[in-house]
Amino acid sequence: MHFEVPVRTYSRIAPAIVAALICAPAVGGAQTFKVEKWNIGGEGSHDYITAEAGTGRVFVSRGTHVMVIDGRTGKLLGDIEDTPRVHGAALVPKMKKGFTTNAGDSTVTEFDLETLLPIRKIPVNTGGLDGIMYDDVSKQIVLTNHSAPGTLCLIDAASGDVSGTAMLEDRAPEGAASDGKGKLYVNNESTNTIQVIDQNTMKALASWPLAPCEGPTGIAFDRANGRIFSGCSKTSVVVDAKSGKVVSTITNGEGVDALGWDPAEKLIYIPAGRTGDVTVVHQDGPDKYTTVATVKTMVGAKTIAVDPVSHRAYAVAIERGPSTPPPAGSPANTRPTPGAITGVWFMAISH
Secondary structure, three states: OOEOOOHHHHHHOOOOOOOOEEEEEEOOEEEEEEEEEEEOOOOOOOOOEEEOOOOOEEEEEOEOOEEEEEOOOOOEEEEEOOOOOEEEEEEEHHHOEEEEEEOOOOEEEEEEOOOOOEEEEEEOOOOOEEEEEEEOOOOEEEEEEOOOOOEEEEEEOOOOOEEEEEEOOOOOEEEEEEOOOOEEEEEEOOOOEEEEEEOOOOEEEEEEEOOOOOOOOOEEEEOOOOEEEEOOOOEEEEEEOOOOOEEEEEEOOOOOOOOEEEOOOOEEEEEEOOOOEEEEEEEEEOOEEEEEEEEEOOOOOOOOEEEOOOOEEEEEEEEEOOOEOOOOOOOOOOOOEOOOEEEEEEEEEEO
């Protein structure tokens, strides 16, 4: 069975849930995915999304605040305020706290994971705060910063202290991942490389080219097999974490800005904001990968989060009205003013 609801019809069906079943051949049979969709409203653009494992809560960055959404119903559960130009959040369930990257004032907001109230703001003097993740082994918050030069910073999750800074080769570092053994891997979007950072010395150990990948952003680490998944526009790659060699390539859509990995089900989720879809790939073996579905989402749904307990993936897309052209006589590179937000669509992908 193959059933799709065209993206252009979504806005005419609100606020009802839109379900789309997308099937594709897979090893041993077909994979069927359902997309549930809600208009969650709210102001501000969005960037990274974070799913809290097993609770159904999803943290959605919205420019000046972070919306906390129930991934099962699309309902707003809470809002974390005063996060200027926030890009993402990292969660530390065992310590009952979370952290956000605020590029607007170069701080990290530490907040209570139960009440969602701020605990304090942690200054990070590098500037350019962007990506964020939690390393559950070292208990460090890992920041990737679009600073000059690009940097990777560590914050001790227990104390909130900035515990280390590494200089990177690119001003546009994106996602970071940990092998759980003292090494961090950073996607460098402009140089099309992965840098390997020693977590103890905070020194770069290697820089690996990712061709044919261009513009690597999202990243995940498969600790069972020692493989790195690097999300790239059109062609994503799988890298051997020992040799740095690209061992497999994955064809996907355009406009990738994150990547999701479900280790229990061995599924990689690659969202594409320009083409409005998610490529779902099964890991058949360390170096063998099969695309099992292309799930239609919406244009603008460039990031993704996967709950490894419920095995649901989440994406967000924002619809806007017509943009306003620059005034006459403006410089040639002046961008149009974006139109007003007409819909903020939260999507839950399940199978």
